[in-house]
Amino acid sequence: MREVFQQELSQVKDLLVSTSKEVTYAIQGATSALLNADLPLAESVITHDKAIDSLTTDLDELLITILAKQQPVARDLRVVLSALRISANLERMGDLAKHIARIATYYPEGRLGETTELYEIFAEFTENVVDLSEQVTRLLETEDVAIAQRIAHDDDIVDSIHARVFEITLADDWKGSRRDTVNITLANRFFERFADHAVRISEKMEYLATGDWNA
Amino acid sequence: MREVFQQELSQVKDLLVSTSKEVTYAIQGATSALLNADLPLAESVITHDKAIDSLTTDLDELLITILAKQQPVARDLRVVLSALRISANLERMGDLAKHIARIATYYPEGRLGETTELYEIFAEFTENVVDLSEQVTRLLETEDVAIAQRIAHDDDIVDSIHARVFEITLADDWKGSRRDTVNITLANRFFERFADHAVRISEKMEYLATGDWNA
Numbered sequence: 071m072r073e074v075f076q077q078e079l080s081q082v083k084d085l086l087v088s089t090s091k092e093v094t095y096a097i098q099g100a101t102s103a104l105l106n107a108d109l110p111l112a113e114s115v116i117t118h119d120k121a122i123d124s125l126t127t128d129l130d131e132l133l134i135t136i137l138a139k140q141q142p143v144a145r146d147l148r149v150v151l152s153a154l155r156i157s158a159n160l161e162r163m164g165d166l167a168k169h170i171a172r173i174a175t176y177y178p179e180g181r182l183g184e185t186t187e188l189y190e191i192f193a194e195f196t197e198n199v200v201d202l203s204e205q206v207t208r209l210l211e212t213e214d215v216a217i218a219q220r221i222a223h224d225d226d227i228v229d230s231i232h233a234r235v236f237e238i239t240l241a242d243d244w245k246g247s248r249r250d251t252v253n254i255t256l257a258n259r260f261f262e263r264f265a266d267h268a269v270r271i272s273e274k275m276e277y278l279a280t281g282d283w284n285a
Numbered sequence: 286m287r288e289v290f291q292q293e294l295s296q297v298k299d300l301l302v303s304t305s306k307e308v309t310y311a312i313q314g315a316t317s318a319l320l321n322a323d324l325p326l327a328e329s330v331i332t333h334d335k336a337i338d339s340l341t342t343d344l345d346e347l348l349i350t351i352l353a354k355q356q357p358v359a360r361d362l363r364v365v366l367s368a369l370r371i372s373a374n375l376e377r378m379g380d381l382a383k384h385i386a387r388i389a390t391y392y393p394e395g396r397l398g399e400t401t402e403l404y405e406i407f408a409e410f411t412e413n414v415v416d417l418s419e420q421v422t423r424l425l426e427t428e429d430v431a432i433a434q435r436i437a438h439d440d441d442i443v444d445s446i447h448a449r450v451f452e453i454t455l456a457d458d459w460k461g462s463r464r465d466t467v468n469i470t471l472a473n474r475f476f477e478r479f480a481d482h483a484v485r486i487s488e489k490m491e492y493l494a495t496g497d498w499n500a
Contacts, residue, residue, distance in 0.1 A: 143353050251466050252470045
């Protein structure tokens with residue numbers, strides 16, 4: 071029984087890691103599409119989100135089967151429940167990458183690149199959320215909670231860029247159209263939420279190490 | 286054992302219903318603060334969100350204890366897992382009400398009310414999200430999945446208002462400042478997400494009736 075359970079948990083881990091890699095692929099594509107006005111890439115990210123949804127559904131089904139068949143207790147139970155929550159976070163990260171890709175499709179003319187300061191800001195955003203996503207994969211793979219600190223650090227940078235984007239769009243010298251203001255406000259929110267989900271995942275991994283559900 | 290389990294499930298239900306009532310209270314307060322430029326009300330919603338977080342934490346702890354002690358299988362297991370997901374949805378709805386209240390604090394001068402069309406649109410938004418929140422409580426209380434249809438209907442209205450708000454802020458005759466555009470874009474997103482979580486909860490309740498996890 072124990073051996074079967076360990077085998078199933080290793081399947082869970084593999085699925086979490088694969089999903090996290092797909093999320094990284096999605097956020098890389100979405101941000102690159104946004105920065106380079108790459109419409110086909112944006113469309114492919116949007117279509118590909120179904121694959122992430124399907125991976126998280128498989129994961130949830132596997133976890134429910136494990137709970138029903140193995141009836142885990144104590145730490146094993148916490149592992150399964152945390153995996154369920156992490157699955158939900160990854161699913162949302164995929165959605166947010168899709169939302170960012172959708173905004174890229176509104177700018178086939180690459181307008182975002184016209185405002186140099188904003189382009190640089192979004193390039194920095196991109197670097198940080200892609201790194202966050204890669205760190206989540208590493209954390210799920212290695213279970214090394216020291217990675218949580220790097221995630222927290224990246225998230226702090228994302229938060230400060232988030233605040234800076236507000237300042238830019240509200241500044242007197244802002245030259246974007248109203249449509250730009252709306253889309254940049256939304257993209258700004260999506261980046262911030264994406265990072266937030268990465269932090270939630272790292273909190274769940276820390277919880278597994280410490281036992282504090284609300285770590 | 287079975288009797289204890291039923292008793293604990295009824296505790297779960299009570300906690301879900303109380304949390305849902307607190308969420309309704311929060312969204313009522315947040316939207317009323319936004320429409321009437323009621324700063325003290327907005328501040329009280331922001332402070333009160335901690336109570337919702339604490340209720341969902343209690344709920345999660347209870348659910349984990351039930352899983353560990355009772356080792357439920359089949360339908361009982363699905364009930365517990367759905368409750369965990371619903372708890373997460375309610376927690377997010379509380380957060381979104383708090384975000385809306387935060388936007389209200391940026392408009393102590395009641396500026397939102399100056400633009401008649403937008404005021405009416407937000408009044409309609411308010412009516413629908415408060416109704417959604419109340420229907421969620423009723424659904425959790427009665428477990429009558431027919432309520433899910435009303436929730437879906439309210440959500441359709443919210444989606445159409447959401448699209449309308451974009452049209453208004455992007456129209457040529459829009460008289461709001463850039464700050465208004467940014468805050469209205471965000472509020473618009475928060476309303477839409479709030480409704481989305483209500484739909485997720487009703488899907489979970491339908492799942493309990495049908496057994497389809499991704500209903």
